[in-house]
Amino acid sequence: MRIARFWLNDEARFGVVDGPELRVLNGHPLVSGLEYTGDRVAMKEVKLLAPTVPSKVVCIGKNYAAHAAEIGEEVPDEPLIFLKPSTSIVGPGDSIVLPWQSEHVDLECELTIVIGKITKNIEPEDVDAHIWGYTIANDVTARDLQFEDGQWARSKGFDTFCPLGPWIETEFEVEGATLESRINGEVIQHADTTDMVFNVRDIVSHVSKNMTLLPGDIILTGSPAGITPIKNGDIIECEIEGIGTLLNPVQSQ
Numbered sequence: 001m002r003i004a005r006f007w008l009n010d011e012a013r014f015g016v017v018d019g020p021e022l023r024v025l026n027g028h029p030l031v032s033g034l035e036y037t038g039d040r041v042a043m044k045e046v047k048l049l050a051p052t053v054p055s056k057v058v059c060i061g062k063n064y065a066a067h068a069a070e071i072g073e074e075v076p077d078e079p080l081i082f083l084k085p086s087t088s089i090v091g092p093g094d095s096i097v098l099p100w101q102s103e104h105v106d107l108e109c110e111l112t113i114v115i116g117k118i119t120k121n122i123e124p125e126d127v128d129a130h131i132w133g134y135t136i137a138n139d140v141t142a143r144d145l146q147f148e149d150g151q152w153a154r155s156k157g158f159d160t161f162c163p164l165g166p167w168i169e170t171e172f173e174v175e176g177a178t179l180e181s182r183i184n185g186e187v188i189q190h191a192d193t194t195d196m197v198f199n200v201r202d203i204v205s206h207v208s209k210n211m212t213l214l215p216g217d218i219i220l221t222g223s224p225a226g227i228t229p230i231k232n233g234d235i236i237e238c239e240i241e242g243i244g245t246l247l248n249p250v251q252s253q
């Protein structure tokens, strides 16, 4: 099932994707369950929003060996955690705005876990029941500032640096799914989730032992190799087989 969040009659609403339509839900599905209003709207008639409003955006760094190598780093011994501010999130179709402070902004297409309930100190074998579903994020990064600053809050935290969507797939099969990013239709990254160093269960368990995850929180599971600079006017697509495609244009500040 695919759960989208969208703008309808001056309100953010949730709905279930049904072909080209959305079946409108009452309230938040993690609170109210799947309570249908009976209304349907054409997806092309509404503005899709980021599908969750998390308390925090947790990210895993260097989780694909080929990506760690391309930035001259080793794969870590345990999942490397960093955070992006919730204010970096934008939805499908929204612009990624290049900040004047950077001369080198890269895309990073990442499989993203959406947490379904309060998650603290859990073991890998108990993780599945805590996952609401999966979506796609672009961990946009000002690469020059990442190395200049030494820590990553600024380089990964600018407004619009976390495009998210297009919806949450609740029945996604992680194993063997392909990730692909494209700039203006040209394939930039192409990888398989089996290339991940730490798998989803290990990641969620590890994060939950370091900070409490709340319903709706997201974990970006790391970028494959092929990080590439983006520029004003580019159209960025991040596609994950079994979820969909997240599309965002790029503009200068």
Ligand code: MG
Pocket (backbone or CB within 6 Å): 059, 060, 061, 108, 110, 139, 220, 222, 223
């Ligand atoms: Mg990343």
